[in-house]
Amino acid sequence: MTELTEEKTTGEVWTQGFIKGMTEEGESLSEINPESGPLGGAAAKAHSHGGDSHGGGVGVPDSSRAGRLTSYKLADFPVITGREEEWRFTPLKRMRGLDRVGVKGQELNGPAPLVEVNKPDGVTVETVGREDSRIGSAGIPEDRVAAAAWENFAEATVVTLPAEFVGNSENVTTLTLTGQGEIPAASHIVVHAKKFATGVVVLDHRGTAVLSENVEILVEDGANLTVVSIQDWNDDAVHASAQHIKVGRDAKVKHVVINLGGNLLRTTPAARYSGTGAEVEMYGLYFADAGQHLEQRLFVDHSTKNCKSRVTYKGALQGENAHAVWIGDVLIRKQAEGTDTYEMNRNLILTKGARADSVPNLEIETGMIEGAGHASATGRFDDEQLFYLQARGIDEESARRLVVRGFLNEVIQQIKVPALEERLRETVERELEATAL
Amino acid sequence: MSTLEIKDLHVSIETEQGVKAILKGVSLTINTGETHAIMGPNGSGKSTLAATIAGHPRYTVDSGSITLDGEDVLQMSVDQRARAGLFLAMQYPVEIPGVTMTNFLRTAKTAIDGEAPKLRTWTKDVKAAMAKLRIEPEFAERNVNEGFSGGEKKRHEILQLELLHPKFAILDETDSGLDVDALKIVSEGVNRSIETGGLGTVLITHYTRILRYIKPDFVHVFVDGAIAEQGGPELADRLEEEGYDRYQVAETASA
Numbered sequence: 186m187t188e189l190t191e192e193k194t195t196g197e198v199w200t201q202g203f204i205k206g207m208t209e210e211g212e213s214l215s216e217i218n219p220e221s222g223p224l225g226g227a228a229a230k231a232h233s234h235g236g237d238s239h240g241g242g243v244g245v246p247d248s249s250r251a252g253r254l255t256s257y258k259l260a261d262f263p264v265i266t267g268r269e270e271e272w273r274f275t276p277l278k279r280m281r282g283l284d285r286v287g288v289k290g291q292e293l294n295g296p297a298p299l300v301e302v303n304k305p306d307g308v309t310v311e312t313v314g315r316e317d318s319r320i321g322s323a324g325i326p327e328d329r330v331a332a333a334a335w336e337n338f339a340e341a342t343v344v345t346l347p348a349e350f351v352g353n354s355e356n357v358t359t360l361t362l363t364g365q366g367e368i369p370a371a372s373h374i375v376v377h378a379k380k381f382a383t384g385v386v387v388l389d390h391r392g393t394a395v396l397s398e399n400v401e402i403l404v405e406d407g408a409n410l411t412v413v414s415i416q417d418w419n420d421d422a423v424h425a426s427a428q429h430i431k432v433g434r435d436a437k438v439k440h441v442v443i444n445l446g447g448n449l450l451r452t453t454p455a456a457r458y459s460g461t462g463a464e465v466e467m468y469g470l471y472f473a474d475a476g477q478h479l480e481q482r483l484f485v486d487h488s489t490k491n492c493k494s495r496v497t498y499k500g501a502l503q504g505e506n507a508h509a510v511w512i513g514d515v516l517i518r519k520q521a522e523g524t525d526t527y528e529m530n531r532n533l534i535l536t537k538g539a540r541a542d543s544v545p546n547l548e549i550e551t552g553m554i555e556g557a558g559h560a561s562a563t564g565r566f567d568d569e570q571l572f573y574l575q576a577r578g579i580d581e582e583s584a585r586r587l588v589v590r591g592f593l594n595e596v597i598q599q600i601k602v603p604a605l606e607e608r609l610r611e612t613v614e615r616e617l618e619a620t621a622l
Numbered sequence: 623m624s625t626l627e628i629k630d631l632h633v634s635i636e637t638e639q640g641v642k643a644i645l646k647g648v649s650l651t652i653n654t655g656e657t658h659a660i661m662g663p664n665g666s667g668k669s670t671l672a673a674t675i676a677g678h679p680r681y682t683v684d685s686g687s688i689t690l691d692g693e694d695v696l697q698m699s700v701d702q703r704a705r706a707g708l709f710l711a712m713q714y715p716v717e718i719p720g721v722t723m724t725n726f727l728r729t730a731k732t733a734i735d736g737e738a739p740k741l742r743t744w745t746k747d748v749k750a751a752m753a754k755l756r757i758e759p760e761f762a763e764r765n766v767n768e769g770f771s772g773g774e775k776k777r778h779e780i781l782q783l784e785l786l787h788p789k790f791a792i793l794d795e796t797d798s799g800l801d802v803d804a805l806k807i808v809s810e811g812v813n814r815s816i817e818t819g820g821l822g823t824v825l826i827t828h829y830t831r832i833l834r835y836i837k838p839d840f841v842h843v844f845v846d847g848a849i850a851e852q853g854g855p856e857l858a859d860r861l862e863e864e865g866y867d868r869y870q871v872a873e874t875a876s877a
């Protein structure tokens with residue numbers, strides 16, 4: 186059993202001269218106490234683990250991600266105190282009741298977001314009741330908030346890409362999910378790609394909501410599915426979204442989380458493999474402004490042989506009390522020989538007063554793997570990058586914008602849906618105009 | 623003709639151990655069309671001089687002056703210096719993730735010229751300049767310096783030199799890490815800028831081999847933060863044979 190956890194809490198980056206790590210992939214991490222490190226405060230650390238360097242597993246400790254409780258029943262989960270590992274970064278007071286469902290009469294019965302559908306021929310989108318057999322096919326709640334949503338949703342939306350459906354970046358299925366107000370609500374979505382289907386599904390969240398949501402993403406054998414979940418709510422929104430991904434044999438899924446608007450967003454994607462030879466790519470992009478709490482916690486559970494996962498999350502933060510949290514749990518179980526995984530998180534802090542927490546957590550129970558690695562870095566502008574651009578005549582303000590754009594563009598480039606990429610670039614542009622960097 | 627004039631320049635940096643003086647009175651005058659080679663042992667302050675001319679914030683000018691045709695360069699920001707016609711080819715060019723070469727070159731050209739280049743001729747110019755430097759077209763869509771080999775980075779510095787047409791270029795060890803073919807290609811690029819653009823060039827190097835391709839008019843020996851001797855091209859040959867011993871410094875091995 187090898188466990189590697191690194192925690193980075195970065196509120197003080199602003200006082201540093203510069204952080205080298207922003208340029209050196211997997212090379213550098215800032216430290217909790219940035220004043221004490223070399224390089225005037227930036228420290229470097231990264232891990233990469235070859236298949237030969239780690240011995241076999243010796244059981245799973247309590248703290249292991251594998252040991253976490255899963256249940257469809259709210260009552261199975263103890264009431265949240267805020268001290269739990271998975272809640273310690275979340276400002277519960279701002280959850281507006283989503284965390285207290287079932288306590289002192291707190292209900293979760295507000296109207297679910299309105300669903301508007303835009304889809305190509307062949308793809309079906311249905312509204313179904315709770316008893317529909319497809320519900321529960323890809324996921325099971327792992328925390329009390331998700332369990333509350335599971336118990337309380339009234340109807341589910343099921344998107345189906347039929348077997349061998351040929352989708353591409355032009356014939357995207359989009360569900361526009363418009364929040365219906367401030368009464369705490371539950372919702373449920375199932376995205377189902379049948380055997381050998383390919384395609385792109387976008388979940389576009391907007392409006393005002395206090396919402397707890399489960400999204401099940403079922404990718405059957407040989408399918409190749411992209412799911413993009415955009416959270417661009419109004420400023421007051423609170424949204425907890427548990428996204429359960431299950432990938433079949435030789436299937437591929439690309440999961441993209443875009444967290445932009447809302448007061449508190451907590452997105453928890455979990456990927457599980459039901460067959461061998463599958464590949465999961467997870468991308469995330471977030472832009473936290475003053476007062477926003479954007480939390481993304483992901484889990485990749487390698488339980489089958491010869492599967493691959495790649496995780497890339499990048500975020501920019503600006504303004505007083507902008508807070509981003511990234512937790513990346515990757516578990517390679519004893520039987521998951523031949524696993525190849527790498528996860529990476531980068532945060533760019535643009536102004537004073539913003540804070541990013543970044544915790545990669547890699548548990549390895551077998552030495553028979555292809556590779557496993559992680560990297561995390563949080564920093565502000567790299568002075569050397571700015572100097573280079575300015576030395577080519579570009580003024581400081583434009584140079585900063587170019588660097589931020591480039592930084593986030595690394596994720597946007599990966600979506601490969603031109604219309605969506607365009608929209609996200611414009612959104613980044615708007616965010617950048619909102620502040621003098 | 624333009625003149626870049628450095629007079630009695632004293633520069634220091636702040637380190638964890640306190641303030642450290644690096645340049646201790648450097649004077650150097652460069653006219654457009656001239657090529658000056660600066661040679662000197664490791665740590666003598668060559669890169670410091672280059673970075674100070676370009677305006678790197680890490681270096682503090684304690685006294686002395688740098689002027690470009692009489693204008694006070696030290697009062698200018700880094701980007702103003704570039705727009706005034708100064709170009710620094712860096713010893714270690716920086717990677718900029720997510721920013722493509724195409725985007726970078728166009729943005730820089732627009733900044734230097736004060737207006738966007740005409741799209742059609744610009745694209746053609748870039749392609750032609752890349753071809754001359756034997757840079758594969760794919761590099762246009764790659765992120766600035768990201769994953770480039772040492773030699774590829776140096777070629778791209780010269781690509782920028784050729785596209786931005788500065789009055790003065792300071793080439794900080796552009797020759798190091800290049801094989802003979804790459805050295806020739808890069809030297810040809812510099813020579814094109816000298817011949818057609820009347821570039822004033824400061825060539826910082828450890829080796830005389832680049833001086834076989836780019837002929838210096840003057841050679842300056844840099845020792846412990848100051849110019850210890852100057853002369854013509856013959857001085858470079860003598861340095862290659864004798865090293866820096868007679869300037870009473872032990873050269874460190876890492877060159």
Ligand SMILES: Nc1ncnc2c1ncn2[C@@H]1O[C@H](COP(=O)(O)OP(=O)(O)OP(=O)(O)O)[C@@H](O)[C@H]1O
Pocket residue numbers: 635636637644662663664665666667668669670671680
């Ligand atoms: N950021 C820094 N921190 C500490 N010392 C520095 C820093 N930058 C430069 N120096 C010191 O200043 C001196 C001059 O360095 P500089 O890089 O200018 O030398 P150089 O002549 O270019 O050497 P080389 O031939 O190795 O490139 C050296 O002693 C170097 O260690």
Ligand SMILES: [Mg+2]
Pocket residue numbers: 668669670713794795
């Ligand atoms: Mg140097």
